[in-house]
Amino acid sequence: MRGDDPEFDAWVDRARAGSFLQAIELCEFMPAKGQAQRNDRAGPCPACGGTDRFAVRFNDRVFNCRHCGARGRDALSLALVGEKISFVEACEALTGEPKPSHTRDETPEERAARHERRRKAEAAALVAAEKQARQIEADRRRSLESADRLWGRGGSLVNSPIADYFGHRDIRPLPPGIENLRFVSDLPYYVEVDVERGGDIETELRVIHRGPGMLGRIQAPAGRIIGVHRTWFDQIFSADNPKGRPHLFHPQTGKALKTKKVLGEQHGGAIRLVRGLDWRGNVPTGFPGDMIPPTRMFLAEGVETLLSVYLALWRDRSPLLDRAAFWCGINLGNLQNIRAPKPIAEVILLGDGDSDPDDTTKALGRAEASFTGQGCRVARLMADRGKDFNDMLRAS
Ligand SMILES: [Zn+2]
Structure with a gap:
């Protein structure tokens, strides 16, 4: 067809040179969240x-x-991926001009063939979507099982290197009543890497680091374990690494990697670090009639923040400790998903001052609305600007 009609060819060339932004709309490409x-x-x-x-x-x-x-390298090919629209429609949209009028139209055969290709592509996409949904469910179950196994491998934090890690961050001595944290000596760090196999790029998991780690058990509102929070820390602590965590980089992209990750799920879950103490610091023993159900909950994003506040209150023998539970919500956005168990009537949200102030304020606002809706009184306690509560503890 090309060459028969210079006017038509020029029109197609203009479509190829069209906008990529418009082309992704025409093929209905939806980038992943955040991209x-x-x-x-x-x-x-x-x-x-x-x-x-x-x-x-x-x-x-x-x-x-x-x-x-x-x-491909042109807007027209991009617009036609998945054949959501016809060739002519794509050219018209990308050029903003109708097809040059004297050129021939699509024949009935071409039209039928195009519809057939589109029908096949849609059927294939449906099969792929179903397969993917099953895969996601299988992955979810597998990661929950491995979270369970990993938690089972963990040992007590008492006298473990976790105490040294907290000590390095000036969280010492560890106050009583801390639960749901465990130690593992050789926590593997997996990353996804691209490997080439027979001309295809595939993703596989590779261990790039093994070292001491802290596990936090993440529980759903009803108490069921839904995931394990992992923190990697250094073997040897030095003054020039105040956080006490290793510096890990992706072997292919060189990107700095997070040293805290969740295995399994976290939505609505929390690490219940302290179950509830009376103001003398007594830990409930769990015997019937001897339970001290908490009425107040301190809630923070991170374990270190939460323990820094807990330790500071503990040193002061603060009355705020009276029947207070301390829960870690893992990430700021998750705080609003947490349910305060009865008889908790007061929630104190702890906000770090070293994250983006806008994000922090918004997330705490949503959490506040959520707990107010659950019938709780809510207060916010913000760390000084540019600092987190651990920085403040270390400075004090
Ligand atoms: Zn594809």
Whole structure:
């Protein structure tokens, strides 16, 4: 067809040179969460699905699916991935001009063939989506089982290197009543790496570090374990590493890696660090009639923050400890998902001053609304600007 009609060819060339942004709308590409504004966007392939196999790089005007091989360097090819629209429609949309009028129309055969290709692509995408849903469920179950196993491997934190780690952060001596933390000496750190196999890029897991680690048991509101929070820390503590955690980097991207991760789930879960003390610091023994159910809950994002506040109150023999539980919500966004068990009537939200102030304020606002809705009085306690509660403890 090319060459028969210069006017038509010029129109198609203008479509190829069109906007990538418009093209991703035409093929209905939806980048994964958090990537919508980036130059590099990855997400499900408009033709074959998946979660992140399709990538578009705007600066270089390239796109690529590592599964079905859809790839190209022009807006028209991009718009046609998955064939959500016809060739002519794509050209019209990208150029903003109707098809040059004297060129021939799609024949009935071409039209039928196009519909058939589209029907097949949609059926394949449906099968892929179902397979993916089953895969996600299987992965979820597997990670829950490994979280359970990992927790079972953990030993007591008393006299373990965890106490040294906390000591390095000036959280010492450890006050009584701390639960749901365990120690493992050789916690493996896995990362996903890309490996080439027969011309295909596949992802596999690789251990890049093993070292001492702290486990925190994450419990759902009803008490069931849903995940394990892992913190990697250094073997030997030095003054030039005040956080006491290893510096880990991705072997392929060089990106600095987090030294805290969750295995399993965290949504709505919490690490219940302290069950509830009376103001003399007595730990409930658990015998019937001797329980001291907490009426107040301190809630923070991180274990270190929470323990820093707990220790400071403990040193002062603060009346705020009276029947107070201390829960770690793992991340700021999760605080609003936590349910305060009865008879807790007061929630004190602890906000670090070293995170983005806007994010912190918004997340604490949502948590406050949630606990107010649960019938609790809510107070916020903010660390000094630029600091977290552990910094404040160390300075005191
Ligand atoms: Zn694909």
